[in-house]
Amino acid sequence: MDIVEAQPLWQPDPGWLNTASYGLPPRPGWEAVQAALVGWRAGRTPWEVWDLETQRARESFARLVGVDAADVAVGAQVSQLLAPVAAAIPDGASVIVPEEEFASNLFPWLVHADRGVRVSTVPASEVADAVKPGTDVVAFSLVQSATGEVAAYSDIVTAARNVGALVVVDATQACGWLPFDAALADVVAVVAYKWLMSPRGTGFAYLGPEVRERIRPIAAGWYAGEDVHTSYYGPPLRLARSARRFDISPAWLSWVGTAPALELVEDIGVDAIGAHNVALANRFLAGLGQPSRDSAIVTVDVPGAEERLAAAGVRAAVRAGRVRASFHVYTSDRDVDLALDALVG
Ligand SMILES: Cc1ncc(COP(=O)(O)O)c(C=O)c1O
Numbered sequence: 198m199d200i201v202e203a204q205p206l207w208q209p210d211p212g213w214l215n216t217a218s219y220g221l222p223p224r225p226g227w228e229a230v231q232a233a234l235v236g237w238r239a240g241r242t243p244w245e246v247w248d249l250e251t252q253r254a255r256e257s258f259a260r261l262v263g264v265d266a267a268d269v270a271v272g273a274q275v276s277q278l279l280a281p282v283a284a285a286i287p288d289g290a291s292v293i294v295p296e297e298e299f300a301s302n303l304f305p306w307l308v309h310a311d312r313g314v315r316v317s318t319v320p321a322s323e324v325a326d327a328v329k330p331g332t333d334v335v336a337f338s339l340v341q342s343a344t345g346e347v348a349a350y351s352d353i354v355t356a357a358r359n360v361g362a363l364v365v366v367d368a369t370q371a372c373g374w375l376p377f378d379a380a381l382a383d384v385v386a387v388v389a390y391k392w393l394m395s396p397r398g399t400g401f402a403y404l405g406p407e408v409r410e411r412i413r414p415i416a417a418g419w420y421a422g423e424d425v426h427t428s429y430y431g432p433p434l435r436l437a438r439s440a441r442r443f444d445i446s447p448a449w450l451s452w453v454g455t456a457p458a459l460e461l462v463e464d465i466g467v468d469a470i471g472a473h474n475v476a477l478a479n480r481f482l483a484g485l486g487q488p489s490r491d492s493a494i495v496t497v498d499v500p501g502a503e504e505r506l507a508a509a510g511v512r513a514a515v516r517a518g519r520v521r522a523s524f525h526v527y528t529s530d531r532d533v534d535l536a537l538d539a540l541v542g
């Protein structure tokens with residue numbers, strides 16, 4: 198399906214430039230959730246039916262980022278998905294994180310300060326250079342949520358491999374518009390409510406087979422069992438051999454809205470979505486007299502932006518006077534023009 202064919206599947210009010218905060222559901226995801234709500238209210242649907250959607254979403258995510266579904270765990274949010282990884286690094290480990298990093302890939306490391314884990318922050322553009330012998334972990338977002346800066350993924354991976362450091366990526370602001378190979382990293386966490394246009398409460402972690410050997414599944418419950426349905430009660434511990442041992446039990450209704458959204462992203466194609474998004478972002482920048490940046494998220498300084506955008510009904514994030522605008526598959530030239538008229542006119 199191409200973008201023009203797909204766009205009627207969304208119904209945004211004009212001026213939604215804030216997918217970096219949350220994405221809007223496509224019709225198949227929206228309708229699936231509505232049907233699930235009806236079944237829930239009447240007690241008509243066995244939970245096992247909703248649960249099938251979790252596996253369906255896991256498989257779609259694995260295809261989107263080029264890994265085996267057996268290497269993907271499901272969870273609810275980024276810091277939860279990364280917490281077992283951080284808990285597994287040795288006492289006194291040295292971790293590098295960009296100084297702009299969103300807290301969900303920073304706090305999980307900082308909470309280990311009492312056992313000597315040291316976190317150094319450097320500008321996002323300097324992460325690869327900061328990796329030195331003695332670095333144990335390099336943790337960063339593929340696309341920074343505050344600025345839209347795209348990380349030098351392969352340079353960082355090369356630097357990390359040279360010193361044997363673990364590579365931990367938060368691809369939440371990338372997955373769905375920026376093609377990338379998750380298997381280059383050791384760990385990649387993604388929550389689906391932004392660029393994967395799903396309800397809040399669903400996320401994935403690629404956990405490579407080698408790294409899994411080093412991580413204790415500290416949140417394991419029945420859903421992490423090898424056979425989920427015979428894992429409800431009693432010992433022994435019988436965890437899944439695959440990355441499912443890191444699963445937490447799923448927020449059913451959210452997963453119902455996640456699987457169709459991911460499959461639609463696959464159907465349209467991440468390359469096509471990325472090209473569309475970046476073209477709109479660059480058009481927005483050009484309208485403000487600024488050069489292209491080739492990211493779906495851009496930030497600009499415009500005096501009085503908050504009031505001007507609000508008056509025009511444009512919803513973008515404004516923080517400390519900076520406008521963060523983000524552009525996705527359902528964004529159109531009209532949305533960009535609305536914002537430019539408000540900011541430049
Ligand atoms: C880069 C990034 N990661 C993660 C999140 C969400 O974090 P969590 O899933 O831990 O709530 C956000 C939200 O803005 C984000 O920008």
